[in-house]
Amino acid sequence: xxxxxxxxxxxxxxxxxxxxxxxxxxxxxxxxxxASKTFxxxxxxxxxxxxxxxxxxxxxxDIDQLINEVKSNPGKAxxxxxxxxxxxxxxxxxxxxxxTITNIDxxxxxxxxxxxxxxxxxTEYIFGNALRDAPGIITVNDFTxxxxxxxxxxxxxxxxRGEILPPFKSKAKKGDNISFAGAFELNQEHLNxxxxxxxxxxxxxx
Amino acid sequence: MRYIKILLLLVLLPFAGCKSRTDxxxxxxxxxxxxxxxxxxxxxxxxxxxxxKSLGYESKIFDSQNNTAVEADHFENAIASGYSAILFNPxxxxxxxxxxxxxxxxxxxxxxxxxxxxxxxxxxSQILSDSYSGCVDLGKYFVKSTHAKGNYVEILGIVADNNTxxxxxxxxxxxxxxxxxKMVAQQSADFDRNKGMEVMExxxxxxxxxxxxxxxxxxxxxxAYQALAAAGKADKVKVFGFDGAGDAIQGIKDGKIMxxxxxxxxxxxxxxxxxxxxxxxxxxxxPKKIQVGVExxxxxxxxxxxxxxxxx
Numbered sequence: 442x443x444x445x446x447x448x449x450x451x452x453x454x455x456x457x458x459x460x461x462x463x464x465x466x467x468x469x470x471x472x473x474x475x476a477s478k479t480f481x482x483x484x485x486x487x488x489x490x491x492x493x494x495x496x497x498x499x500x501x502x503d504i505d506q507l508i509n510e511v512k513s514n515p516g517k518a519x520x521x522x523x524x525x526x527x528x529x530x531x532x533x534x535x536x537x538x539x540x541t542i543t544n545i546d547x548x549x550x551x552x553x554x555x556x557x558x559x560x561x562x563x564t565e566y567i568f569g570n571a572l573r574d575a576p577g578i579i580t581v582n583d584f585t586x587x588x589x590x591x592x593x594x595x596x597x598x599x600x601x602r603g604e605i606l607p608p609f610k611s612k613a614k615k616g617d618n619i620s621f622a623g624a625f626e627l628n629q630e631h632l633n634x635x636x637x638x639x640x641x642x643x644x645x646x647x
Numbered sequence: 648m649r650y651i652k653i654l655l656l657l658v659l660l661p662f663a664g665c666k667s668r669t670d671x672x673x674x675x676x677x678x679x680x681x682x683x684x685x686x687x688x689x690x691x692x693x694x695x696x697x698x699x700k701s702l703g704y705e706s707k708i709f710d711s712q713n714n715t716a717v718e719a720d721h722f723e724n725a726i727a728s729g730y731s732a733i734l735f736n737p738x739x740x741x742x743x744x745x746x747x748x749x750x751x752x753x754x755x756x757x758x759x760x761x762x763x764x765x766x767x768x769x770x771x772s773q774i775l776s777d778s779y780s781g782c783v784d785l786g787k788y789f790v791k792s793t794h795a796k797g798n799y800v801e802i803l804g805i806v807a808d809n810n811t812x813x814x815x816x817x818x819x820x821x822x823x824x825x826x827x828x829k830m831v832a833q834q835s836a837d838f839d840r841n842k843g844m845e846v847m848e849x850x851x852x853x854x855x856x857x858x859x860x861x862x863x864x865x866x867x868x869x870x871a872y873q874a875l876a877a878a879g880k881a882d883k884v885k886v887f888g889f890d891g892a893g894d895a896i897q898g899i900k901d902g903k904i905m906x907x908x909x910x911x912x913x914x915x916x917x918x919x920x921x922x923x924x925x926x927x928x929x930x931x932x933x934p935k936k937i938q939v940g941v942e943x944x945x946x947x948x949x950x951x952x953x954x955x956x957x958x959x
Contacts, residue, residue, distance in 0.1 A: 528940065588813065
């Protein structure tokens with residue numbers, strides 16, 4: 442009789458233990474909150490801009506020297522300075538330099554650099570992956586979802602549009618001497634150095 | 648003694664032959680594609696098959712008919728029939744994950760082409776078009792060519808496919824900055840030309856004043872153009888597509904289509920087959936995801952391109 446009681450008690454304890462550990466209850470609001478607590482592209486972009494992109498821009502090659510190197514030996518220059526996250530022909534470069542504003546229109550500010558190169562600085566169409574990809578710091582496999590990666594570009598561009606361009610655009614005028622840093626793209630198969638448009642990350646009127 | 652030696656040699660000879668046969672010839676690649684009712688996917692599948700053949704492997708193309716249940720049957724057949732790798736163009740980013748996991752459990756590597764599945768670990772590698780960035784470029788061109796003013800329409804692809812939303816979001820990441828551009832209708836036509844035409848016909852009834860239509864692929868763009876031409880509005884409404892299909896390239900030359908984004912299916916299919924080959928040879932450290940760049944094609948650079956790629 443006593444053995445039976447012990448046997449039943451043990452069985453009940455084991456069943457209760459298994460049942461208790463088999464089922465979990467969570468508040469639906471907690472589950473939803475955990476699901477939405479995913480990647481925050483705005484926060485990522487803020488840190489990326491301040492801690493990685495701006496230092497990379499400060500250490501970027503001089504635009505005049507870079508263009509000359511691309512002209513004289515494109516293969517070597519692309520290998521040394523260009524980055525991309527894709528398989529393909531489009532590659533992104535970081536560059537910095539100084540120059541004089543020669544013209545301003547609704548999309549761009551036109552510059553002649555100290556090395557007499559004519560380039561544009563984008564002021565309207567701040568889109569695309571130039572600033573995300575050019576420093577070569579981010580890799581595709583840092584992100585589980587492609588859209589997170591895309592959103593990094595969108596948020597970095599938003600910071601440039603909201604913080605970097607307005608104080609510059611409001612004061613810049615033809616004839617001003619400026620220093621700049623940013624990123625631009627080139628197609629390595631159809632190389633065109635006559636239409637370089639820099640997406641800026643640093644702009645100073647001297 | 649001499650007879651024993653000859654007998655021994657005769658016994659060993661077939662085994663020596665077997666060694667070389669185990670290299671490539673017993674491995675087979677299954678090519679499972681979402682649909683063969685779209686020339687773009689036919690090209691993708693055929694290119695993958697051609698690359699597999701050039702590497703010395705047998706392959707077979709399976710058509711999922713845009714149906715995950717059919718796709719599941721193909722996976723089961725492929726695994727049961729002893730295919731050693733699956734080059735895969737998924738039907739549904741979420742719905743196809745279970746099929747990929749089934750193959751993974753059976754020890755069959757899966758290499759996704761063009762479309763992704765929503766799982767970071769299921770596929771051995773995913774080789775995808777950078778649809779979002781292609782549509783950022785199209786969005787910029789859309790804004791410039793419409794002078795950022797007017798009512799427009801968006802025709803979406805298959806709603807369950809990530810590419811549909813990558814393209815739509817890339818486009819809107821630019822166009823939504825311009826309040827003068829107002830989207831008056833957004834409807835899916837499942838990446839299908841006939842549906843694209845029907846959707847455009849029905850939208851035109853309610854919105855005859857549109858100035859442009861952005862389509863998630865070239866097949867829908869060509870369908871939309873047909874509807875616009877039938878309504879006598881072909882020269883008033885600008886049509887934008889995506890893919891780089893042959894009729895869209897011709898459409899840009901003829902002034903029917905404003906722009907498309909050239910994907911490179913050849914690069915994706917060949918990379919997938921090359922990865923499978925490398926897997927058979929022992930490689931295991933594949934990038935989980937690799938994106939293939941997309942290039943915008945307009946009347947300005949049309950001479951650099953042919954259907955599905957660049958001129959050599």
